[in-house]
Amino acid sequence: xxxxxxxxxxxxxxxxxxxxxxxxxxxxTISKKYDMGLSSAxxxxxxxxxxxxxxxxxxxxxxxxxxxxxxxxxxxxxxxEQGTLRNLDEETVRAHFTGRAHQMEDIxxxxxxxxxxMTNYLxxxxxxxxxxxVIRNIQLVxxxxxxxxxxxxxxxxxxxxTVIRYNGQLSSDTLYAISQxxxxxxxxxxxxxxxxxxxxxxxxxxxxxxxxxxxxxxLGERKEKGRKPHVAVGGTSRMLTLPExxxxxxxxxxxxxxxxxxxxxxxxxxxxxxxxxxxIGPESGIPEMENCSIVTATYSTYSGQQGTIxxxxxxxxxxxKVISVLSSMGQQLTELFGHEDGHAGPGxxxxxxxHS
Amino acid sequence: xxxxxxxxxxxxxxxxxxxxxxxxxxxxTISKKYDMGLSSAxxxxxxxxxxxxxxxxxxxxxxxxxxxxxxxxxxxxxxxEQGTLRNLDEETVRAHFTGRAHQMEDIxxxxxxxxxxMTNYLxxxxxxxxxxxVIRNIQLVxxxxxxxxxxxxxxxxxxxxTVIRYNGQLSSDTLYAISQxxxxxxxxxxxxxxxxxxxxxxxxxxxxxxxxxxxxxxLGERKEKGRKPHVAVGGTSRMLTLPExxxxxxxxxxxxxxxxxxxxxxxxxxxxxxxxxxxIGPESGIPEMENCSIVTATYSTYSGQQGTIxxxxxxxxxxxKVISVLSSMGQQLTELFGHEDGHAGPGxxxxxxxHS
DNA sequence: GTTAGCACTCAATCAAGGTGAGTGCTAACT
DNA sequence: AGTTAGCACTCACCTTGATTGAGTGCTAAC
Numbered sequence: 010x011x012x013x014x015x016x017x018x019x020x021x022x023x024x025x026x027x028x029x030x031x032x033x034x035x036x037x038t039i040s041k042k043y044d045m046g047l048s049s050a051x052x053x054x055x056x057x058x059x060x061x062x063x064x065x066x067x068x069x070x071x072x073x074x075x076x077x078x079x080x081x082x083x084x085x086x087x088x089x090e091q092g093t094l095r096n097l098d099e100e101t102v103r104a105h106f107t108g109r110a111h112q113m114e115d116i117x118x119x120x121x122x123x124x125x126x127m128t129n130y131l132x133x134x135x136x137x138x139x140x141x142x143v144i145r146n147i148q149l150v151x152x153x154x155x156x157x158x159x160x161x162x163x164x165x166x167x168x169x170x171t172v173i174r175y176n177g178q179l180s181s182d183t184l185y186a187i188s189q190x191x192x193x194x195x196x197x198x199x200x201x202x203x204x205x206x207x208x209x210x211x212x213x214x215x216x217x218x219x220x221x222x223x224x225x226x227x228l229g230e231r232k233e234k235g236r237k238p239h240v241a242v243g244g245t246s247r248m249l250t251l252p253e254x255x256x257x258x259x260x261x262x263x264x265x266x267x268x269x270x271x272x273x274x275x276x277x278x279x280x281x282x283x284x285x286x287x288x289i290g291p292e293s294g295i296p297e298m299e300n301c302s303i304v305t306a307t308y309s310t311y312s313g314q315q316g317t318i319x320x321x322x323x324x325x326x327x328x329x330k331v332i333s334v335l336s337s338m339g340q341q342l343t344e345l346f347g348h349e350d351g352h353a354g355p356g357x358x359x360x361x362x363x364h365s
Numbered sequence: 366x367x368x369x370x371x372x373x374x375x376x377x378x379x380x381x382x383x384x385x386x387x388x389x390x391x392x393x394t395i396s397k398k399y400d401m402g403l404s405s406a407x408x409x410x411x412x413x414x415x416x417x418x419x420x421x422x423x424x425x426x427x428x429x430x431x432x433x434x435x436x437x438x439x440x441x442x443x444x445x446e447q448g449t450l451r452n453l454d455e456e457t458v459r460a461h462f463t464g465r466a467h468q469m470e471d472i473x474x475x476x477x478x479x480x481x482x483m484t485n486y487l488x489x490x491x492x493x494x495x496x497x498x499v500i501r502n503i504q505l506v507x508x509x510x511x512x513x514x515x516x517x518x519x520x521x522x523x524x525x526x527t528v529i530r531y532n533g534q535l536s537s538d539t540l541y542a543i544s545q546x547x548x549x550x551x552x553x554x555x556x557x558x559x560x561x562x563x564x565x566x567x568x569x570x571x572x573x574x575x576x577x578x579x580x581x582x583x584l585g586e587r588k589e590k591g592r593k594p595h596v597a598v599g600g601t602s603r604m605l606t607l608p609e610x611x612x613x614x615x616x617x618x619x620x621x622x623x624x625x626x627x628x629x630x631x632x633x634x635x636x637x638x639x640x641x642x643x644x645i646g647p648e649s650g651i652p653e654m655e656n657c658s659i660v661t662a663t664y665s666t667y668s669g670q671q672g673t674i675x676x677x678x679x680x681x682x683x684x685x686k687v688i689s690v691l692s693s694m695g696q697q698l699t700e701l702f703g704h705e706d707g708h709a710g711p712g713x714x715x716x717x718x719x720h721s
Numbered sequence: 722g723t724t725a726g727c728a729c730t731c732a733a734t735c736a737a738g739g740t741g742a743g744t745g746c747t748a749a750c751t
Numbered sequence: 752a753g754t755t756a757g758c759a760c761t762c763a764c765c766t767t768g769a770t771t772g773a774g775t776g777c778t779a780a781c
Contacts, residue, residue, distance in 0.1 A: 033742095033743090035742065035743050035744085036743075036744080037742085037743075047754080047755090048754070048755050048756080049743095049755090050745095050754075050755050050756070050757090051753085051754055051755070053743090053744070053745075054745095054753095054754090056744090057744090057745080067744085068763095069761085069762060069763070070743085070744065070745090070760090070761055070762065071741090071742065071743050071744060071760085071761045071762045071763070072742080072743065072744090072762080072763075073742080073743065073744090074743095112527065115593075145508070145509075146506055146507055146508070146537075148504060148506040148516070150502055150504040150516055150518055151502055151518075152501070152502070152518050153501075158516065158518055160504075160506055160514065160516055162506055162507075162508050162514055171468065181502075181545065181548075185541050189537065192537075237471075243624075245620055245623075245624060246617055246620035246621040246623075246624050249613065249616060249617045249620060250617070255613060257605065257611060257613075260605060260616060261602055261605045261606070264601055264602035264605060264620075265602040267601075267602075268599075268601060268602050389773095389774085391773065391774050391775085392774075392775080393773085393774075403723080403724090404723070404724050404725080405724090405774095406723075406724050406725070406726090406776095407722085407723055407724070409774090409775070409776075410722095410723090410776095412775095413775090413776080423775090424732095425730085425731065425732075426729090426730055426731070426774085426775065426776090427729085427730045427731045427732070427772095427773070427774050427775060428731080428732075428773080428774065428775090429773080429774065429775090430774095
C-alpha cells in the first residue's frame with residue numbers, strides 16, 4: 010500500500026486541524042469539517058493506512074490521530090516545493106521592522122521582537138559571524154590619566170572596545186600618533202594575526218612598551234574567549250499560552266534553554282549555505298527538543314558574514330507562516346547589512362531604504 | 366491584647382517554618398519542631414491572637430496559618446535592627462563574583478548570575494545611572510568612505526558609540542582635528558548642553574557642516590531616547606522550581622515581566638539614598654507583585670552614579686540570606702566601580718583587588 | 722495561665738460509575 | 752472494488768461519594 014493523492018489530502022487535513030487545535034483529530038471531524046465527500050468510515054480506513062505508513066500516531070486507542078514527525082516532514086517538503094508561500098508577509102514585516110537603530114544589538118533585538126510577535130513562537134536572532142573580522146582601524150582615545158579606550162573598527166563594522174590601562178601619561182596627540190602607527194601596521198590583519206606581529210610593532214613604535222603590553226593582553230584575551238555574542242530572544246512568554254506548555258516540566262526546559270544563551274545559539278545556528286532549515290521534532294537530535302521544531306534562515310552582510318534567525322515552536326507549528334516571515338526577515342536583514350558602513354540603520358534620517 | 370515576647374517568638378517560628386516549607390503551619394508543628402515548652406493548645410490560643418492582630422492568615426478553617434505581609438514586615442525590621450546578618454556571605458560572593466571582565470555589561474550579567482545562584486531567586490542588576498554624564502572626549506574614527514564612528518567618552522566611563530555618515534571624504538587626520546576641536550569645545554558639558562552649543566561650534570569649525578549635522582542628529586536622538594540601558598537578569602528558570610510557581614498564571618506574569626526589561630527596571634530601581642529597600646508583597650504597590658517581595662540594594666561608582674541590584678522572590682523569601690548576599694554584592698560592585706577608569710575590571714591581570 | 726480532650730471543618734485523595742469521542746470490524750450497498 | 756452504515760469496544764475524562772487527616776475552637780480540668 011502506498012501513499013496516493015487522497016491519502017495525502019486527508020493527511021493534510023489532519024495536520025491542518027491539529028495545528029489549529031492541538032487536539033487529536035478524529036475521522037468524523039475530517040469528514041465533516043473538511044468536506045472530502047467521504048464518510049467517516051472511509052476516512053477511518055485511510056487513517057489506519059496512514060498510521061501503518063508511519064504518518065500518524067495514536068495516543069491511545071479511543072483518541073483521534075496525531076501527525077508524526079514524518080508527516081510534518083512531508084507536509085513541509087511539499088510546502089517548500091510549491092514555494093508559493095514566500096513574500097506573503099513581506100509587507101507586514103517591513104511595516105513592523107524598521108531597522109532604525111544605531112547599534113547592531115538593538116537591531117537584532119528588534120528583529121527577534123518582530124519575529125516572535127508575528128509568529129507567536131520563540132524567536133532567536135544571532136548576530137553575523139563567520140570568518141574572523143579584519144582590522145581596519147585602531148584608535149586609542151584618552152579616558153583618564155593612565156587609561157585609554159581602545160576602539161577597533163573591523164571590516165564587519167563591529168566595533169570592539171575596552172579600556173586599557175598603562176603607566177604614565179600620554180597626551181591625546183601621542184595617543185593619536187600611536188593609533189595611526191598601529192592602524193598602519195595592523196590594518197588588513199585579523200585579530201590573531203595582529204597579536205602575533207604586535208611585539209615587533211611594539212619594538213618599532215618604541216617607548217610605550219607598557220601600553221602595548223596592555224593592548225596585547227587585551228587582544229590575547231579576546232582571541233581566546235571572543236566577545237560572547239549578543240543573542241536576541243523574543244516571545245518566551247508568548248510560548249506559555251500554547252497548550253503544549255501547560256506542562257511545567259516543559260516550561261522549565263524551555264526557560265533554562267532560553268537562559269543558556271550560548272547553548273541556544275548553538276542549537277539555532279545554521280551551518281552550510283542553504284537559505285532555510287526546517288528541523289522537525291527529533292530531527293534536531295536534541296533530546297529536549299523532541300516536541301519542538303526549529304526553523305532557521307540566514308542573512309548575510311556585505312562583508313560575507315552570515316547571521317542566523319530562527320523560530321522555535323511546537324512540532325505542530327504554523328510552518329507556512331513561520332517560513333514566510335523568516336524568509337522576509339532574512340531578506341530585510343540582508344538588505345540592511347548589505348551596505349558598506351556595516352553598522353546598521355540610516356545614520357541620516359532618510360527613508361530611502363524601505364523602498365530600495 | 367498586645368504583642369508580647371512569647372507571641373513574637375511563636376510568630377518567628379511560624380515564619381521560619383513557612384519560609385522553609387511553603388505550607389500552612391499548624392500549632393502542633395510549632396509545638397513539636399520548635400520546642401517552646403508549650404503544648405499545641407497554648408500555641409493555638411496564641412496563634413488565634415496573632416491572627417486577630419493581623420499577623421497571620423488562615424487559608425481556610427482547617428488549615429494551618431500563613432504569615433501575613435505585616436508579619437514579614439515585623440520579621441524583616443527585626444532582622445535589620447539586630448544587623449548581625451551582614452557579611453555572612455561576603456566570602457562566598459567574592460569567590461564566585463570575580464568581576465573580571467572588560468565590558469560593564471559582562472560584569473552586571475555576572476553579578477546577576479551570582480545573585481540568583483546564591484539566593485535561588487530572580488536577580489536583577491541595573492547599570493549605574495544618575496545625573497547625566499558629562500562629556501570628556503569626543504573622537505571620530507574613520508570606518509569607511511563617508512562614515513565615521515563617533516566615540517564619546519563620558520566621566521562615567523560609559524562609552525557611547527555609533528556610526529554616522531556624511532557626504533564626501535575626510536582623511537583620518539582631518540577627523541582627528543575635528544575631534545580635537547569638538548573635545549575642546551564640548552568637554553565638560555552634558556549631552557543636552559552639547560547639543561545646544563553644537564550649531565555654534567559648527568560655525569566655528571567651518572566647512573564640515575554635513576558631518577556636524579549628522580552628529581547633531583545623533584545627539585538629539587540620544588537625548589530623547591537615551592540608550593536603553595542593559596538590564597541583567599538571572600535565575601528566571603530557578604524560580605519555577607518554587608511551589609508558588611506551579612500555577613501557570615503566575616509563571617506567565619513573571620515571564621512577561623522579565624521580558625519587559627524597562628518595566629522590570631522601573632520596578633527594581635531604588636530611589637533615595639538608603640542602602641536597602643525591602644518591599645513586601647502589596648507594599649510595592651504593583652498589582653502582579655502581590656505575592657512577591659522585592660529586596661534591593663545599591664552600589665555606586667567613583668563618579669557618584671548609582672546602580673541598583675535587586676532580588677525578586679515570593680513573600681516567603683529567605684530574607685536573611687538575600688539581604689546578606691545583596692549587601693555583599695553591593696559592596697563589591699562599589700569597590701569594583703570605585704576607580705578612576707570607570708570601566709570595570711583589572712585591565713592588567715593583577716589580582717590585587719580581591720584583597721584590597 | 723496551661724493543657725488535655727473532643728467535636729467539627731474542610732482540602733485532598735481515591736475508587737466507582739457514567740459519558741462520549743473515537744476506533745476497528747463486518748456486512749451491505751453501489 | 753471501493754464506500755458506507757452499523758455496532759461493539761476501548762479508554763480518557765468527569766462526576767460523585769466516601770474516607771482520611773491535618774488542623775482548629777472550645778470546654779473543662781489541672
